[in-house]
Amino acid sequence: MQQAHFYPIGVPGTKWTSKEVQKWRESQIIQRSYQQDVVLKMDQIGDEFERIQYGELEYDLGCYPLFGFKSKSWDEHKPTVLITGGVHGYETSGVQGALLFLKETASQYLAHFNLLVAPCVSPWGYEIINRWNPDAIDPNRSFIKNSPASESALVMKFVQDLGGEIFAHIDLHETTDSDEQEFRPALAARDGKRYIEGSIPDGFYTVGDTENPCADMQAAIIESVQKVTHIAPADPDGTIIGSEVVQHGVINYPLQALGLCAGFSQAKYTTTTEVYPDSTKATPEQCNRAQVAAIIGMLDYLIAL
Template sequence: MQQAQFYPIGTPGIKWTSKEVQQWRESRRIQRSYQQEVVLKMEQIGDDFECIQYGELEYESGSYPLFGFKSKSWDEHKPCVLITGGVHGYETSGVQGALLFLKETAPAYLVHFNLLVAPCVSPWGYEIINRWNPDAIDPNRSFVKNSPAPESALVMKFVQDLAVDIFAHIDLHETTDSDEQEFRPALAARDGKEYVAGTIPDGFYTVGDTENPCAQMQTAIIESVQKVTHIAPADPDGTIIGSPVVQHGVINYPLQALGLCAGFSKAKYTTTTEVYPDSAKATPQQCNRAQVAAITGMLDYLKAL
């Protein structure tokens, strides 16, 4: 496969310094409104949930309050399910799918579960439409002790301060064409590495935990989502984004070792969703509905245990 051109920031083969990070940050532009597209929609969420501001990010472009939603009818005898969206702010359906679930579908599950939802972990990334935060740090590699990303640190503290055991955790993501057009080339440039072009899977898939794959739950999620949108086939070598396909539409990553969001909660059941919004066969609304279907597929599986 042909090599991409060099990323326009930095010197090939040399890691970025603070100078290149600043140059990258100054090249970013606000493209949409977190306040209009996310915060205002939170006002449509019903009285079954308590809205909690768990922090605020202060960046050059402005202040970004961070919000989570917690079941009002909290019952310590019910299992707690954590739903996170917008860890990569540019992955739109993760945010909008979480909000849609809260507005339309979540109340029906409160008889079975305590629900905890953080719809938009990275609001700067949402506005800029970017994977990183302003310091060119990937929040979804930063769910570690002494996290370098405040987005990750604040949502971890929010969950930990509640002092509840998380039974299941679903983290809502997308894989987009821009991953190859922008974000992976930028990553290679930042780290002083050679960029080798990859492929983007055409369809939905999930990422389980290598150490705790929850295979039957992944199957239930895939079966639920395929009623809404198509599932990504494996590449000819039997992989998706370079990882072996362990069942239709499912790969595994070592979630905790990589500092991924779905690993920090140490839940018994974990998964990361990956929706493909650039498909000619999927609309934005379908992508949002696919995230809801993934959540309900998981919850329906868990309540039947």
């Protein structure tokens, strides 16, 4: 039976004003370190990559430099692959998986691709362990012109300033139990809507683009990831998080219409990964490795084209 819930901030059925946003922001506390967990690990990435500071976020709780990595062997004749992680900062394996790929595996693909990696798009969200930025804005609904989220605007500018086309784009995410425990109730409260409890899939899945699903590539990613961790089964109604399962472990969203990160690059091949870190069947290391396996699955597929 579905149950309605109300969030402790705001008046049920009424959209938040700046007063409620401020109250929500003041309730957030730092729970881990972007500097220790993310920035220091960047020192372990090999000389094949150039580290670029593409911006800085200044918030009440701190100042956050933003970093991207660009392969030094850049060749305009090679296709360019974009990898983004930590658009939702609380989704840990997206950040750590991107760093792990850069450290251990990325150099193996430099003969085939220009690689561009933004490991942690939302460092405030990483430290607070939250989906939103301090203005209660979801960066992954903000990859649009005149974006209201600085996190989204800055990484888009970083990519666009480099010029050239993006051939493929993989955006690394997680679906967590806290989506139902905290973030979806908060979203309903912010927007003055009634929250109805949903379900969380147990396992890995991908989100393709409704307008450009890249079904064969999604299948290659699923095949690669299932060597590392399990794939989410469909719910009894044939859906995952309410969307139709179009093939094993795959659903589709209209990426550009929703302002999602994987849509802004207008790449020919796009996907969003979703790892389930709260599963009893997977460890944090497996989750990080699943993100790496997803990248590898995509790149190997593209090489074989």
